[in-house]
Amino acid sequence: MSNANTYITSSCIIRNNTVVKNGVEVLTEADTALPEFLRGLYDRFSGQYPKFHKMDLLSKLGWIATEVLLQDMPMETYAPEETGVVLANTSSSLDTDERYFETVREIASPALFVYTLPNIVIGEISIRHKLKGENAFFVAETFDIEFITGYVQQLLDTGAINACICGWVEQYHITYDAALYLIEKNNRGLGVSFTAESIRKLYL
Amino acid sequence: MADLKAQIIQQLNLQEVKPEEIGNDQPLFKEGLGLDSIDALELIVLLQQHHGIRIANPEDGPNIFYSVRTMAEYITAEKSKTA
Numbered sequence: 001m002s003n004a005n006t007y008i009t010s011s012c013i014i015r016n017n018t019v020v021k022n023g024v025e026v027l028t029e030a031d032t033a034l035p036e037f038l039r040g041l042y043d044r045f046s047g048q049y050p051k052f053h054k055m056d057l058l059s060k061l062g063w064i065a066t067e068v069l070l071q072d073m074p075m076e077t078y079a080p081e082e083t084g085v086v087l088a089n090t091s092s093s094l095d096t097d098e099r100y101f102e103t104v105r106e107i108a109s110p111a112l113f114v115y116t117l118p119n120i121v122i123g124e125i126s127i128r129h130k131l132k133g134e135n136a137f138f139v140a141e142t143f144d145i146e147f148i149t150g151y152v153q154q155l156l157d158t159g160a161i162n163a164c165i166c167g168w169v170e171q172y173h174i175t176y177d178a179a180l181y182l183i184e185k186n187n188r189g190l191g192v193s194f195t196a197e198s199i200r201k202l203y204l
Numbered sequence: 205m206a207d208l209k210a211q212i213i214q215q216l217n218l219q220e221v222k223p224e225e226i227g228n229d230q231p232l233f234k235e236g237l238g239l240d241s242i243d244a245l246e247l248i249v250l251l252q253q254h255h256g257i258r259i260a261n262p263e264d265g266p267n268i269f270y271s272v273r274t275m276a277e278y279i280t281a282e283k284s285k286t287a
Contacts, residue, residue, distance in 0.1 A: 050238075053219040107252055110245035111217070 006156055009189035010182040011202045012069040014041075014061065021068055022190045023202060034176055038064055045071065054111060055124060056096040057176070062087065062121035062169040063128065065178040069165065073182060073189055075129060084133035084161040085122045086152050091172035092118045092139045121169055133161045143168040143179065143203065149196040152183055168203075179203045205276050212272070215250040216243050228273045236271075244269060257282045 013020040017037055018028040027044070029037055038060045042052050046067045055063060075083060096115045103109040114120065119137035126132065134155055140147075152166045167180040181202070183194050192198045209223035212232075216239065230236045233244070247269050251257040257279060259265065268278045 050218065050220050053217045107249050110242050110249065114242055 005185055005187075006153065006194040007184055007187045007190075008181050008192045008194050008198055008202070009184045009187070010069050010073050011190060012065045012178070012180045013203065014065050014068075014178040015176065019068060021071070026068075034061075034171075034174055041068075049128070051124075051127075056093070056099075056112070056115035056120075058089075058093060058095065058118065058169065058171045059115060059121040059124045061171050061176055061178050062180070063124050065169065065180045066125045066129070066165060069180045069182055070129065075163070078163055080130050080132035082133055082162040083129075083131045084152075084155055084164040084166075085125055085131060085135040086138075086148060086155070086164060086166040087119075087122060087136075087169050088138040088140055088143065088148060089118060089168060089170040090139065090141055091170060093120070095172050125165065131165075133164070143170075145196045145199050145203070149194070149199055153194065156183065156185060167199075205272050208272055208276050208279070211250055211254055212247070215246050226272060229271050231271060232269055232275075247275075251279070255279050255283070 011020075011022055017030055017032055019026050019041065027041070029040060032040065034057060038057065041064045042049075042060075045064060046052070052060060052063065093116050096112060100109060100112040100116050103112060118139065119135070122135045122137055126135065136151070138147075148166055148168075152164045155161050155164060162185055164183045165180060166183060168177065169180070170177045179202075181199060182189070192202075205228055206223055209226050212218070212226070213221055213223060218237070221237070226237065232247075233239045244265065248259060248265075251259065259268065268274060
């Protein structure tokens with residue numbers, strides 16, 4: 001495994017009602033429930049994407065974190081197949097699974113059913129940014145930074161992809177934590193060498 | 205039809221659409237409101253939950269859900285059968 005010429009070019013952490021981009025706090029909104037907080041982020045960082053309102057909270061969280069991650073980081077130089085998405089969390093889609101189960105007692109909700117898989121967040125991100133590269137969603141007890149770093153590095157080393165959005169997107173009831181990183185072979189933006197240690201430093 | 209528009213907005217979570225922005229004869233799918241196949245299923249749920257109507261023949265769906273007017277006419281016709 002090699003990390004030569006591989007960089008973290010952007011990062012976005014969303015937790016505790018705060019957004020941190022490239023290690024710098026860009027927004028905090030105390031005392032706001034997650035749905036309203038995410039709606040506020042949508043209004044500020046995106047807008048004009050009505051499908052956002054139909055997503056479950058996990059997808060909204062990952063989707064808006066990607067909006068912040070890719071702000072001022074144009075990806076048009078890559079072909080759709082060149083950018084991958086590798087994510088992980090610990091609660092899978094359990095929050096939506098429970099909501100869906102509640103509807104089954106009367107009339108099962110098709111709109112909720114389509115979000116009863118955690119990798120749907122990858123689909124929403126991919127649709128938004130027209131990405132068709134390798135993707136994977138792992139469910140693990142904690143954010144295994146070494147594993148994700150190694151997995152993404154291997155995809156880059158083998159030439160399967162030339163850029164990757166990777167990280168942790170966790171949400172269950174009111175708890176949430178998103179940490180996304182843009183990894184590229186070409187240095188730009190944040191420009192930190194792509195190592196597990198660098199990912200950990202930006203995560204904490 | 206205003207009530208039906210409000211029901212559609214609520215059922216489909218169209219948060220950026222106001223009832224008055226939906227034309228009575230505007231196509232709901234594709235070039236109109238841009239609804240998708242999941243929205244079509246949600247409209248079927250809407251008919252069941254709000255109006256107690258089950259669509260007997262799925263092939264009738266495209267005609268029933270063409271616009272707000274065609275939906276309203278279908279609801280009126282179905283309710284008159286049971287009145």
